[in-house]
Each structure stands twice: as structure tokens, then as C-alpha cells.
Amino acid sequence: MGLVSVLMISFCVLSISLIGSDNTVLGIPTTLDGPFKPVTVPLDQTFRGHAVDLPDTDPRVRRIVQGFEPEQISVSLSTTHDSVWVSWITGDFQIGESIKPLNPKTVASVVRYGRLRFPLVHKATGHSLVYNQLYPFVGLQNYTSGIIHHARLTGLKPNTLYYYQCGDPLIPAMSSTYYFKTMPASGPKSYPSRIAIVGDLGLTYNTTSTVDHMIGNSPDLVLLVGDVCYANLYLTNGTGADCYSCSFSQTPIHETYQPRWDYWGRYMQPVTSKNSNNGGRRKS
Ligand SMILES: *[C@@H]1O[C@H](CO)[C@@H](O)[C@H](O)[C@H]1NC(C)=O
Ligand SMILES: *[C@@H]1O[C@H](CO)[C@@H](O)[C@H](O)[C@H]1NC(C)=O
Numbered sequence: 001m002g003l004v005s006v007l008m009i010s011f012c013v014l015s016i017s018l019i020g021s022d023n024t025v026l027g028i029p030t031t032l033d034g035p036f037k038p039v040t041v042p043l044d045q046t047f048r049g050h051a052v053d054l055p056d057t058d059p060r061v062r063r064i065v066q067g068f069e070p071e072q073i074s075v076s077l078s079t080t081h082d083s084v085w086v087s088w089i090t091g092d093f094q095i096g097e098s099i100k101p102l103n104p105k106t107v108a109s110v111v112r113y114g115r116l117r118f119p120l121v122h123k124a125t126g127h128s129l130v131y132n133q134l135y136p137f138v139g140l141q142n143y144t145s146g147i148i149h150h151a152r153l154t155g156l157k158p159n160t161l162y163y164y165q166c167g168d169p170l171i172p173a174m175s176s177t178y179y180f181k182t183m184p185a186s187g188p189k190s191y192p193s194r195i196a197i198v199g200d201l202g203l204t205y206n207t208t209s210t211v212d213h214m215i216g217n218s219p220d221l222v223l224l225v226g227d228v229c230y231a232n233l234y235l236t237n238g239t240g241a242d243c244y245s246c247s248f249s250q251t252p253i254h255e256t257y258q259p260r261w262d263y264w265g266r267y268m269q270p271v272t273s274k275n276s277n278n279g280g281r282r283k284s
């Protein structure tokens with residue numbers, strides 16, 4: 001299991017001052033004062049291992065939507081400040097025997113958005129897919145995801161708050177209204193002032209203290225640099241271990257428990273629905 005690492009960087013354009021131990025005034029430098037020598041902090045070895053998973057009974061990982069209402073909603077940076085991707089899931093995953101993949105064509109991928117909460121005057125249409133994790137061994141459970149939707153919003157103004165709803169307006173199954181702020185147009189003196197960079201998050205009680213710390217610092221941008229969560233530390237029946245090969249050395253194939261991804265997507269929605277981030281989804 002990777003090590004949780006989080007770094008809050010504050011690029012202060014206004015000059016904020018600290019008083020040093022010798023009473024000298026130290027300004028917090030901005031990136032424009034750099035380049036700086038990288039500073040690394042040695043790993044506290046007591047942080048390794050012993051992380052306790054958030055169980056599937058935790059309210060933060062449970063499915064709270066009905067029918068084909070969107071869940072696991074996430075906003076990701078696109079290539080330029082004037083566009084973002086909105087992603088979400090509809091329909092529940094299935095795991096076990098004789099699973100039946102959902103047909104992505106049955107649920108539309110629509111985002112309504114605008115600078116006013118009401119009416120949401122713009123509309124973007126996207127695409128959708130499902131993925132399956134099938135094991136050709138007796139006793140191993142197969143997985144099929146809910147329908148995964150992606151839509152790209154374009155023509156956005158920089159540094160601007162947008163409201164949005166995603167889903168299928170005809171079923172009808174639209175999400176609640178969420179909002180995000182676009183990045184500033186990039187320039188030597190124009191960039192997001194608070195960036196959270198986090199990797200190897202996982203989905204344990206330690207993840208929750210990391211994410212709470214991150215939210216408490218109100219980042220403008222969250223960079224999810226990977227790993228994300230660890231479906232690969234489980235058997236298909238949901239039994240997990242800190243080290244797969246140590247605990248499950250007799251399995252015919254390296255199993256995974258894909259619902260951990262859904263739990264992570266649900267748990268992270270308060271962050272991902274709001275902050276532009278570059279989180280890859282569904283990597284293992
Ligand atoms: C899982 O899918 C594979 C490939 O289709 C199939 O051979 C296997 O029997 C399925 N397993 C279960 C438990 O349904
Ligand atoms: C991780 O969480 C456990 C409780 O599940 C706690 O005892 C431990 O101190 C936490 N570790 C760190 C590094 O915060």
C-alpha cells in the first residue's frame with residue numbers, strides 16, 4: 001500500500017509576513033521568487049501499515065441515490081481554462097454470479113450549466129460506457145460497473161463560478177445543483193492560489209483525516225497524482241489485507257474487489273464535484 005502524502009502549497013500574492021525566531025521578518029515566498037531547492041521530509045516509519053479500511057457500511061461510501069440518479073460526480077480540468085470534464089455514474093454496480101451489464105445507451109449524458117443557479121442556460125452532451133471485471137475461475141465473483149458518463153463543458157470564462165446539474169433530463173434523473181470555479185487564465189501572475197497535491201489516498205480512516213485536512217484548507221485546485229484507491233488488495237468476496245501476496249498467496253489469479261472504486265467515488269464526491277482536479281478514474 002502506498003503512503004498517503006499531502007502537501008498544501010499556498011502561493012500568496014499579497015505579502016504575508018512571519019516573525020522568525022531571531023525577530024527578523026520572513027515573507028512567505030511565492031513561486032515567482034523561485035526556483036527553490038526542493039525540501040523533502042523523511043518518512044516517519046510509524047505511519048506505515050495498520051491503516052483501517054472504511055467499511056462498506058460507512059454512510060460516506062453507501063449509495064444514497066435512487067434509480068438512475070447520478071452519483072460519484074466529479075469535475076476535472078480539461079486542456080484549457082475554458083473547459084472542464086464532468087463525470088458521474090448512473091445505476092448500481094453488480095458483483096457475483098450471472099451479472100448483467102447495463103446498457104450505456106439507456107441513460108443520456110447531459111450537463112446543464114450556467115453562471116446563475118437558475119436557469120441553467122447551457123447544455124453539454126457527452127458519452128457513456130460500462131466496464132466489466134470477469135474472472136474465468138470457479139468461485140471468483142465478476143463485477144460490472146454502473147454506467148460511467150463523461151461530458152465536456154466548453155466556452156467557460158476564467159476564474160468564474162458555474163452551477164451545474166448532470167444526468168438524464170428525460171428519465172428524469174438529474175442530479176442536485178453543484179458548482180465549481182474555473183481556473184484563472186494562465187499567466188505569469190495568474191494561477192490558482194491554493195493547490196492541494198495528494199497521492200496514494202486509499203480509503204481508510206487515515207484517508208478521512210487527510211481529506212478533512214485538505215477540505216479545511218479550501219484548495220482552489222486538487223491534484224490527485226495517484227494512486228487513488230486499492231481494489232487490488234482484496235479477494236473478489238471483499239476480504240482485504242495490507243499485502244495481497246502475503247495473505248492470499250494461493251489464489252489462481254490476482255483478484256480485486258472493484259466496489260472499492262465506487263466507495264471511493266462516493267466518499268470523494270464532496271471534493272471532486274467542486275474542485276477542478278486531474279484525478280484519473282478506474283485505473284486498476
Ligand atoms: C465470470 O465471467 C467469466 C467470463 O465470462 C465466466 O467464465 C465465469 O463463469 C463468470 N463467473 C461467475 C461467477 O459468474
Ligand atoms: C491512522 O488511523 C488510525 C486509526 O484507524 C490511527 O490510530 C493512526 O494514528 C492514524 N495514522 C496516522 C499517521 O494518522
Ligand SMILES: *[C@@H]1O[C@H](CO)[C@@H](O)[C@H](O)[C@H]1NC(C)=O
Pocket residue numbers: 235237238239
Ligand atoms: C473470502 O474468501 C476467503 C478465502 O477463501 C475466506 O477466508 C473468507 O472468509 C471469505 N470472506 C467472505 C466474506 O466470504
